[in-house]
Amino acid sequence: MSRRSRWLAAVVGLSLVIPLVPATSAVAQEDTTTAAPGQAGEVRTIPDWRMQTSRSVTGGGDAISRPGFNDVNWLKVPARSTVMAGLIANRKYPDLNHSTNMKQVNSADFAVPWWYRKGFTADPVPGGHTFLKLNGGILSRGEVWLNGTKLAGTDKVIGAYPIREFDVTNLIRKGDNAIALRADSVDPKRDLTIHFIDWAQFPPDRNQGMFRDVTLAGSGAVALRNLRVDSDLPLPSLTSATVTVKVDARNNTDRPQSAEVSGTVDGQSFRQQLSLGAKETRTATFTLKLDKPRVWWPFQMGEQPLYEASVSATVGGSPSDAAKTTFGIREIDSKLLQGGRQFFVNGQPFLVRGGGWASDLFLRTDLRKIEDQLKLTKAMGMNTIRLEGKPENDEFYDMADRMGIMLLTGWECCSKWESYDTFTAEDNRVAGESAESEARRIRNHPSMIGFLIGSDFAPPAAQEKIYLDALRRAEWNLPVISSAKALASPQLGSPGMKMEGPYWWVPPNYWYNKQKGGASGFASEIGPGPTIPELDSLRKFLPPNEIDALRDYNAKHYHLAPSDTFSKLSFWGTALDGRYGKPTSTEDLVRKAQLANYEVNRAQLEAFGRNWSDADKPSTGVIYWMLNSAWPTLYWNLIDHNLATGGSYFGAKTAMRPLHVQYSYDDNSLAVVNTGLRDVSGLSVQATVFNLDGTQKADISQPVTAKANASVRAGALPQPGGLSSTYFVRLLLKDASGKVVDRNVYWLSTKADKLNYAGSTWYHTPQTEYADLKGLNNLPQGSVTATAQTTAGSTKVTITNNGDKVAFFVRVSLRAGAGGPEVHPTTWSDNYVTLWPGESTTVTADYRLSDLGGKPPHVQVSGHNVPKVEVR
Structure with missing residues (x-):
């Protein structure tokens, strides 16, 4: 069964992004803006709309779109605003990110159309032409009116993505003008719209309204x-x-x-x-x-x-x-390599290690937050983002171009988009228009790597032809892939991708077996599910009682999925208890969650890195499910909704360092992965095995040359006798001078995690035995000292183990003043570090000074077995 299968710039000009503003008080005259272009080649975005439910509006579009219509009691909303986004901007609800507040929203409010209106003044160039453009559909369908005249109705204004342009030269007047848009209610099973499936609780309006700019453009003949x-x-x-x-x-x-x-x-x-x-x-x-x-x-x-x-x-x-x-000047190509989709950039094999992107739940455009998320993605070493049915606005692609992050776009699953047998002639038309519009919009971006015309299911012949014809009209020149699942299509054949799960917890060694979602071929969306953030982040969206309730693994949690499959922590919690020991408190649960998140996310991305150069069934790509969150959730993210980075993020970051030494859970081999384009010679791998009490049990060194854009094996980890049931491994990659260029620490068990592959479902492979990592509960107390040095927007923290015991999983956080909140986003060079006696490391935090709120930066250091240290 497939995942979640139970549910079915042409004219140039910068679009202005209007910040969210509360509604102003009513004024005596119409709120107008000079919006129409005054010269050829000029484009202007219509800003600051007024919005109102049709239940409170008298008259239709012919009246509403006339200058002088009284809209002073309507809500003022930004240029890109769904109905919910507009209501939130006007503070109509309590914080909908917090607790179960979103349940208070009355969904009946969105069963009727909502109107958007804007009055503006114009001074058209004599003899010139003016065009009104919808840069994407009105969700889900609607009407467009200008100065009392209907430009288009629901037969044309339909679908999330088709771009519509209207010649309004004969309707634009010198002086006062007005435009009105009607947005009808949304049904993701009926409409080719935007659906959040099981990524978060659903937006109550199902994203009804506008989410892209409406512009006016001028030209000559x-x-x-x-x-x-x-x-x-x-x-x-x-x-x-x-x-x-x-x-x-x-x-x-x-x-x-x-x-x-x-x-x-x-x-x-x-x-x-x-x-x-x-x-x-x-x-x-x-x-x-x-x-x-x-x-x-x-x-x-x-x-x-x-x-x-x-x-x-x-x-x-x-x-x-x-x-x-x-x-950008570059060449993108792809082919099947032993059944897996292999991408090439400028002729070089490109191992995709990416994540699934989640747009804001209410489709708001917060450019600073988007840029923050992309910067954190790049800092993590993640090279690709998959956009499943949530293509972003233009600025997103511009940022990816500048940062060098590849983008794989396409349509979503589990909604009308893949209910192919229900497609009408209108659906077929809208599907083709959507593909052509999106392809034209994004085709020039060098960050684009391909287009998935299906997600969980490849389109049948009729719809496949519609999409391919549309992409040809758009002169799309990149790989087109039938779906993210290993299902061949009539024209495109095999997609070279697999979608065999998991979507919920599996232990680290799962990823090294080439069965199911293990590291072979191209896994289009997989991950170990629950991602419990640190307490600072949890407290931003959950009250104390809901945080404490996380210890009940059989309870449903609102900030897990609306799907019954993913609404409980279930066997994630069972594995946490079995491997690390049952948490003794909420704090202990959160602490152990970071350990579990770190090790399994590191293993997933390391396994695909190691198997990249295998002769048999090599790995060619993996999309971690998911990169970020549409809304605060307890699962499927490496970067949480508040831009916090916990164990999941830093486990992944460790795995994707550009020159990296790593351990293999399946055969105890060591490997070096090099994502650069040059061989690095003169390296050595030092592997040291420690008992839990810190005694050294084995130490070896192995010379190695890191092959360009490849992985190489570098010997095997020693297996000495007399190991404690939980033990440590430290790997050091050194250059010819002996300088450490990469460092990696594992906590391992003499008892392996065991899996029952025969009992696998589409989202999970059950465990039958658990590794014994409970010894970590009995680590003797360690001791560290720390110093901090700050320049504008950057703080370097040097941590030293000044005791005689291992200092395990030491976390550094940056706060706005002593005792203040943690600063998010903060880009850390590393975190959750483990130090042996006498060892020292320096980590760097980069952040915005404005996020300190006028307070001095303050550093806090704590660890699994290390008391909290305040660094002033």
Whole structure:
């Protein structure tokens, strides 16, 4: 059974992001803005809408969209705002992230349409043309009205993603104007909309309303649309590139026009004369050669230089329109390698180690938070993000381009999107329009790596053809994959991906067996499920009684999934008890959760790294399920909703260091993984085995050369006699001078975790025996000292084990003043470190000074067996 299967810029201009603002008090006159473009080539976003339920509105779109209509009692909402987002911005509810507050929202409020309205003034250029553009659908469907005239109804304004443009030249007036949008109620089983499936509790409005900008654009007689750029980079030399620039020139008039289209790329100019018949659109194509191009790479492989292509059109010597886009020069390809999807970037094999992206539950655009999440992703070493049915706004892709994070987009499961047998002619049309619109919007971004036209199920022949035809119209030039599951499709064949779980707890050694979701091929979405954050984070969204209730593994928790399958901690808790011992308190539960999260997430990503270069059934990619949270949850995230990073994050970060030494749970082998493009020679791996009391039981060193963009085995871990049931392993990767370039510490057991593969479900493989890590409960108290040195926005903390016992799993946190809240986001170079007597390490925290709230940065250090240390 499949996962969750029970439920079914053309014209250039920067879109302004309007911050969320509370509703203002009523005013005596209509709230208007100068929104219409005043010159050719200009684009303006319509800001600060007014919103109201249809239950409280008298009249239809013809009245509401007329200037002078009284909307002063409507709610003021930002440019991108679903109904729930608008209500939250107007403080209509208590904190919906906290406890069960979201249950208080009356879902009946969203069973009727809601209206959006905006009054604006305009001074159109005489003889010019004005276009109104919906940069994505109105969820789920609706109407568009301007100055009392209906531009489109629910037969056209439908679907989350189709881009609609309307020529409103004859409707825009000098002076006062008004626009009205109606958004109907949403049903994810009926509409090709956005559904959060089992990622979080559902938004009560099911994301009814607007979530992308509405813009007005001006042009002369000829408009430019769909600027796209392709590059051809001969491999393997990378010494030259062919760049092809295309733009559609559209005659807006009823008579022939002669236009000159010109532009530049990297200092090279080009131009072309076009003769256009009445209402005709023709494509202007330009081909350029670039010597020694600045090649764009994923961040672990190289730099991210970006180029700009700009074009303009003149008619009769006067400016008519302009457009520009950024792009990167790089080559993306993929093929099947022993059944697994292998991606290549600039001819180099690219091991995808990524995570599933969750948009904000209410589809709000918080650019600072998005950038924070992407920075934390990059700092973790994660090189790819999968967007399953939640394609983000344009700024997200721009950030990924600059940071070198690859993006794999596509449609979602478990909703109308994969109920193919229910598709009507209208659904087929909307599906094709959605694919074409999204592909056109994102195709120029060098961070894009592919398009999944299905998730849990490949589309059948009819829908597959619709998608492929749409992508061809958009001139999509990247891999197209039928689904994220190993199901062949009629035209595309095998996707080279597997979706065999798990989605809930498994022990670390699960990942090394190449059965099910183990490290072979391309696993499109897998992870060990529950992710309990640290207490500071828990207290932000749960009251004390709900935090204490986490110790009841059989209880349903609202901040777990709405699905019964994932609503309890269940066998995650059973494994925690069996492996680490039953927690004695809530604090003990949280502490042990960090240990469990760290070791299993590290193992998942290390296993795929180790098996990358295997001759038999190599691993080619893995998408951790999931990267972040749409809403505060206790599962499926490496970065929690409040941007905190706990054991899960740092286990993953350890695994994805660019030059990394690691242990194998299946055969005790050691491996070195190198994600760089050059061999690193002269290295050595030192492996030391310690009993729980700190006595050294074995110590070996092994020379190794880390092969470029590959993994290599580096001997095996010694298996000395007389080990305590719980013991430690420290791995050090050293360069030729003896400097440590990577360090990795494991806590292991002489008793292995055992799994019952025959009893596996689509989301879980049960355990029959548990590793014995209970000895960690009896560690003697360790002792550390710490010092901190701060410069603007950065604090270095040096931790030293000044005792005679191991200091285990030592965590550093940054706080706004002594006793103050933890500062999120904070990007730590490392955390949860383990030190033996005399050892010292320095970790660095980077943060925004503004997040300190005027307080001095304060460091707190604590560990599994180390008392809290305050560092002033």
